[in-house]
Structure formats: structure tokens, C-alpha cells
Amino acid sequence: MRQTPIAEMSNTNLLISPSVLAADFAELGAEVRRAVASGADMIHVDVMDGHLVPNISIGPPVVKSLRSTTDLPLDVHLMITDPLKYVEPFAKAGSDHVTFHIESDSDPETTIEAIRGAGMSVGLTLKPGTPASAILPYLPLVDMILVMTVEPGFGGQSFMADMLPKIREIRDAITQQDLPTHLEVDGGIDAKTIGLVTEAGANVMVAGTSIFRHPEGAKHAAKELRENANLA
Numbered sequence: 001m002r003q004t005p006i007a008e009m010s011n012t013n014l015l016i017s018p019s020v021l022a023a024d025f026a027e028l029g030a031e032v033r034r035a036v037a038s039g040a041d042m043i044h045v046d047v048m049d050g051h052l053v054p055n056i057s058i059g060p061p062v063v064k065s066l067r068s069t070t071d072l073p074l075d076v077h078l079m080i081t082d083p084l085k086y087v088e089p090f091a092k093a094g095s096d097h098v099t100f101h102i103e104s105d106s107d108p109e110t111t112i113e114a115i116r117g118a119g120m121s122v123g124l125t126l127k128p129g130t131p132a133s134a135i136l137p138y139l140p141l142v143d144m145i146l147v148m149t150v151e152p153g154f155g156g157q158s159f160m161a162d163m164l165p166k167i168r169e170i171r172d173a174i175t176q177q178d179l180p181t182h183l184e185v186d187g188g189i190d191a192k193t194i195g196l197v198t199e200a201g202a203n204v205m206v207a208g209t210s211i212f213r214h215p216e217g218a219k220h221a222a223k224e225l226r227e228n229a230n231l232a
């Protein structure tokens with residue numbers, strides 16, 4: 001049975017979204033089950049086209065296979081130039097949620113409507129060099145804002161602490177407008193950095209390397225993350 005949709009989860013709850021980009025792709029099913037058993041709230045799926053970001057990862061066929069491994073929401077992060085064109089294939093593959101980049105070529109409002117129309121929740125994200133002001137007009141239209149805390153394209157990079165004021169600015173706007181919008185962070189989130197991002201107002205943690213490559217296992221990693229979070 002499908003779990004609670006992302007849009008129905010509280011935006012003041014700590015939610016963990018392990019990124020399968022850091023998993024062993026040869027063992028993807030087992031890796032997802034390992035993440036689920038760690039107490040994950042959703043599964044983060046990174047889609048890269050080699051245009052919007054300098055790397056190529058996976059597409060709808062892999063999402064379709066992942067769909068059969070878990071009932072948790074699939075939190076799909078489209079790092080692609082033309083997200084509008086791929087809304088339907090990702091919906092058909094079984095995605096629950098699609099986040100796209102404000103830096104993409106697709107019109108934001110049209111893309112938001114298309115994602116909703118396909119029965120999924122919607123996220124909007126921005127690269128480190130893009131100011132919060134670029135996404136703030138769309139805040140009431142989306143279920144989630146994702147602040148990239150590394151340059152998108154690769155896992156295992158170092159967290160950019162200079163993104164903290166942007167996280168705070170967006171959380172303040174969410175609170176001021178009394179919106180249910182989730183605030184997700186992605187890149188370099190681990191037991192050390194989670195305290196900083198939660199204090200700044202983020203509630204959804206993408207965690208790739210820190211969950212899948214933890215020497216003591218995913219369960220221990222997730223426990224460590226929750227212990228070090230500092231949600232207001």
C-alpha cells in the first residue's frame with residue numbers, strides 16, 4: 001500500500017530522503033530496501049541529462065523498476081533542461097513527486113500545472129548561484145522547495161555553508177505566508193551539517209553518501225542524522 005503523500009506530511013516534521021545516486025546500482029532493489037529499513041520517509045531519485053548538469057544518471061525505466069521495490073513516495077529530482085517534456089513518462093513510471101529546476105528551459109507555471117495534472121506533488125529547486133527571489137513567486141503553487149547545497153551533478157560533495165541564509169529566507173517566507181510547503185536540502189547532508197540546515201529551517205533531508213556509504217550501515221546513519229537534527 002502506498003504511504004502518505006509528501007504533500008500530506010507536515011512541513012515541520014524531519015523527513016529523510018535517501019538519494020539512490022550513492023547506492024550500488026548493481027544492487028538497486030536491495031539498496032532501496034536497506035534505505036527503507038533505516039526508517040526513510042521517501043526515496044530521492046536523481047535524474048540528470050548531461051545538459052542542465054554535467055553528468056548523466058537514470059531515467060523513467062529505472063524509476064519504474066524502483067517503484068516495485070517500495071511503497072514509500074519516490075521523490076524525483078529532475079536535473080534536466082526540458083522537464084515539461086518528461087512529466088508524463090515519469091508519472092507513468094510511478095513517480096509520486098517531481099522537483100524541477102528554475103534554471104531549466106520549461107515555463108515554471110506550465111510545468112507546475114502539468115506535474116499536478118499528472119497526479120504528482122510538485123517541487124521547485126534552485127542551484128547555489130540562483131537567489132531565493134527567483135523561486136519566491138511560485139512558493140504558494142508548489143509542495144516543496146529544494147535548496148541545492150552543492151552544485152548539482154554529483155554525489156559526495158562538500159556542503160556549502162553559504163547556502164544557510166537562503167534556507168532561512170525561504171523558511172521565513174513559508175512561515176509568513178502560513179504555507180504547508182516543505183523545505184528540502186540536497187548535497188553534503190550528514191551528521192555534522194544536519195544541525196545547521198535544520199536550524200536554518202529545512203525539514204526534508206536528502207542524504208546520499210551519508211546514508212548509503214556509512215561504515216556502520218544505513219540504520220545507524222539515519223539514527224545519527226535524527227539525533228543531530230535541530231528543528232525549531
Ligand code: DX5
Pocket residue numbers: 019021022044046077150151152153154155156157186187188189206207208209210
Ligand atoms: C546532486 C544530487 C544529490 C546527491 C546528493 O546533484 O542532486 O541528490 O545524490 O549526494 P550527497 O548526499 O552524497 O551529497
Ligand code: ZN
Pocket residue numbers: 019044045046077186206
Ligand atoms: Zn538530488
